[in-house]
Amino acid sequence: MPSPIPLNQEISLTVIKTACSNCNLRELCLPFGLSLDELERLDDLISTRRRIKRGDHLYRAGESFDSIYAIRSGFFKTDVLLEDGRDQVTGFQMAGELLGLDGISTEHHTCNAIALEDSEICAIPFNRLESLSREIHNLQHHFHKVMSREIVRDHGVMMLLGTMRAEERLAAFLLNLSQRFTARGFSHAEFYLRMTREEIGSYLGLKLETVSRAFSKFQEEGYIAVQQKHIRILNVSGLKALMNHRC
Amino acid sequence: MPSPIPLNQEISLTVIKTACSNCNLRELCLPFGLSLDELERLDDLISTRRRIKRGDHLYRAGESFDSIYAIRSGFFKTDVLLEDGRDQVTGFQMAGELLGLDGISTEHHTCNAIALEDSEICAIPFNRLESLSREIHNLQHHFHKVMSREIVRDHGVMMLLGTMRAEERLAAFLLNLSQRFTARGFSHAEFYLRMTREEIGSYLGLKLETVSRAFSKFQEEGYIAVQQKHIRILNVSGLKALMNHRC
DNA sequence: GCGTTGGCTTGATCCATGTCAACCGGAAAT
DNA sequence: ATTTCCGGTTGACATGGATCAAGCCAACGC
Structure with a gap:
């Protein structure tokens, strides 16, 4: 035995x-x-x-x-x-x-x-x-x-939803995700989105095209690097400023 | 004594x-x-x-x-x-x-x-x-x-805030107030608003002018009678339809 | 390897709501 | 009684984001 x-x-x-x-x-x-x-x-x-x-x-x-x-x-x-x-x-x-x-x-x-x-x-x-x-x-x-x-x-x-414009919403969304990934021991600057542009848009009260345009804009301005669902945040304080300033 | x-x-x-x-x-x-x-x-x-x-x-x-x-x-x-x-x-x-x-x-x-x-x-x-x-x-x-x-x-x-347009939001707001007044034994059809147009707008993610215009529109269409803060609801189902229909 | 598919990007145009401004009316202050 | 003020209404115009449409890219099945 x-x-x-x-x-x-x-x-x-x-x-x-x-x-x-x-x-x-x-x-x-x-x-x-x-x-x-x-x-x-x-x-x-x-x-x-x-x-x-x-x-x-x-x-x-x-x-x-x-x-x-x-x-x-x-x-x-x-x-x-x-x-x-x-x-x-x-x-x-x-x-x-x-x-x-x-x-x-x-x-x-x-x-x-x-x-x-x-x-x-x-x-x-x-x-x-x-x-x-x-x-x-x-x-x-x-x-x-x-x-x-x-x-x-x-x-x-x-x-x-009530007070922010499209880019502010997306910035807030990315910063929130980043912060939650960090709390779980993942990189704060680099992650994969699990949701589609349409789902992000639905959550943020925007259409998927608007979400896509905002991603492109952020990339142009050097705040992030986007490749489909892969996101790298290059300039956290830039995003934060974008979120808080009334422009 | x-x-x-x-x-x-x-x-x-x-x-x-x-x-x-x-x-x-x-x-x-x-x-x-x-x-x-x-x-x-x-x-x-x-x-x-x-x-x-x-x-x-x-x-x-x-x-x-x-x-x-x-x-x-x-x-x-x-x-x-x-x-x-x-x-x-x-x-x-x-x-x-x-x-x-x-x-x-x-x-x-x-x-x-x-x-x-x-x-x-x-x-x-x-x-x-x-x-x-x-x-x-x-x-x-x-x-x-x-x-x-x-x-x-x-x-x-x-x-x-995410999916409704201005008039739908206001209709939803009025119906919600009406329902809560009813639960407290007040009239469902007639009540005084305690808040300003600006406060309603802030809650609904709209500017006060938009709120005011929506009130006027509802009045024109015969759904409600508005006199400053005094509201009478004349057509509940009209408001409900307005809220639910994608027009 | 090639076509299909779903998700994404980008451009052109439109429209709902924001913005700016004038005016109104009732209530409170003088 | 008159003035002031605040909240509300209404109009003219501007604009951010929606809508419509075309095309791109990567993954997947055949």
Whole structure:
């Protein structure tokens, strides 16, 4: 009979893979600020991991809500549909961010969440999250902060849509992406866009042609280098100035 | 010596005035769905009532956060300021609605809340609300719903700002106000605007002249009757059609 | 290797809304 | 009663971004 040790190692590897306590995103995600002990209790709650292929829905508007989702890897967009067919991208989400908070309000999802690349998510049953956060003050407080942050983010987008012109919007968008990639240990200056010009346009309240023209303009002026979805930021402060100055 | 009875009555009147359990907004506000017993525990928490005069700030962006606020009577706007001086109204709030949720995220308020008429608010110390909602499941869940509803509302505004044209935006705005007045027992068809054309414009991402022209247009077409801030809606379905149809 | 396809770029033109300016009317101040 | 002021309305004109249209490029299937 073979020694049990290798087997145990394998099992323990699997456990490591699925646990918040060993997730390298834990400082960005729901577990932020929890003690080891508290982390383990959170681990128990997150039983389901799921792979979502590029183009597939994580959930659809109208579906009944029972979980929120933490992105373990990959990239998503959320969009809302109006009766008359118009739609708008309401956000782009990356690893460590939460999806589905909109569903708490009515017990039904109010937007679609679609993977922009092959992704992996952790499903967090919401009633169990509520009951655990009644016991773990840190978890409760952090969850409230995450929801509040979402509200603040939305206000930022409203500001952008309400007061900024096309180039300012795109500059703000690029700087925001750059900052979020940095927080995840990627280059702040060089990244691949996971979304099309049309999706960027939808998010920013612009047509895809306008987005494309703004990219070209930024390139001409030496702020960035664009090659399709590959972006290099050459002049961060230039972009910032462009965003803030009323010209 | 006079009988103590009148005195007691006076005291009890004061208590009635300040308690959630006797507030006629309790079904719209935080106490929604609580039992009598739970309501009384919430009463203990809401010690501070405050009057805010028209034009005064309830809080300012940058101030440190420790309470959220329930509007007992009156009308508020919230606005965000950009470094370069641009600002935008992010919402209008009426009786029964909560203010200050944006502050949870960073422990500092991120917008200004300004009374548009003489108003009265209940201050709810946030750490005490968190600790009470660890004990009262209903309170916890309802609070989560309220935050989520705010996120959904913001998505609606993003949709409006990103995809609708001027008249559609104003129609959506009027219908939303009408619906909220109705929920508070006021006429759905006739109300006074508490905000200026400029504030409406800021909220809707339009200039005040555009707002004014849209009002005039609606009046010409017989959808509404406008006289300064007094609005009568004459044709709800007309407004709805205007909002939904891609023309 | 060649054609097809989807996403992107660029140019020409149009139009909704912004901008600038004049005027109006009611409310508050003198 | 008169003046001032603020918010609102309306008109003339300017413009940023939408729309329409053509063409380009890279990836992919055959």
